[in-house]
Amino acid sequence: MRELQIVDAAELASAYAAAVYVVALDGDSFPLRVGEPARDLEAYAPASRYAFITAWNPASQPRSDTANEAADALLVTQLDALGVTRHAAWAQDADGRWREPGWLVADVDESALLRLAEEFGQAGVLDWAAGEPVRLRMLAPRPVGHAVAHTDWIPA
Template identity: 65%
Template sequence: MREIQIVDAAELAALYAAAAYAVVVDGDAIALRVGEPTPDLEAYLPADTYVVISAWNPASEPRSDAANEAADAALVARLNAAGIARQPAWGSAPDGQWREPGWLLTDIDQAAADRLALDFGQAAVLCWRRGQPVRLRMLLAPPAAVGAAAHVDWAGA
């Protein structure tokens, strides 16, 4: 497992929470937003739980396309080996200047999803239960001065 060193975890959480996300199902891009439910996606892909994960830019440090594509291929290989189905997904800055691909996983155990994300150096995943709003799950220890933020969970020790 990689150790993630983030300078300002609270700022990172705010950026992730404000980002735009989407999942592609049957050629349709379905928008996701932290704090909002996903009835259209859940109608397409009925499941009990959902997780969006990426292998790109570990520790939120920009990497080359080649390095990111290699990390993504390694993530896909792990998902294939575990028999975990996936749908293409992405996250982007609200202004569209940054975009990174990822995957929507359904009915994966949260602890297994967390381990997978941490193995690929990720600071957060999106996760939610059917019928509930999308939550940002920060896999970092909460900063001392962080206040409660709606739909953001801190899972790190």
């Protein structure tokens, strides 16, 4: 398991919570936002639980496309081995200047999701039950005095 070094977990959680996440399904795109239900996506691709995960840029530290693509290929192999449904997705900042590919996965076990996030050095993932608002799960202790709505802090 990789040890994750986060310089400012509060700032990172705020950026993740403000990002727009988009899922591509059959030529349509379904935006997701932390704290909001994903009714359109859930109606189109029914499941009991959903998550967004990426292998790109561990701890939000930029890496080369080659390194990111290799990590993504390994993540895909592991998702396929788990037998979960996956759909191409991405995260982007509100201005659309930053974009990072990832995967929407359906009905993945919470412990498997967190294990994959840790293995690929991710500081956070999205995870929610159908009908509930999208939640951000940060893989770090909650900073003292800091709260981000719809965010769970999971200490390593």
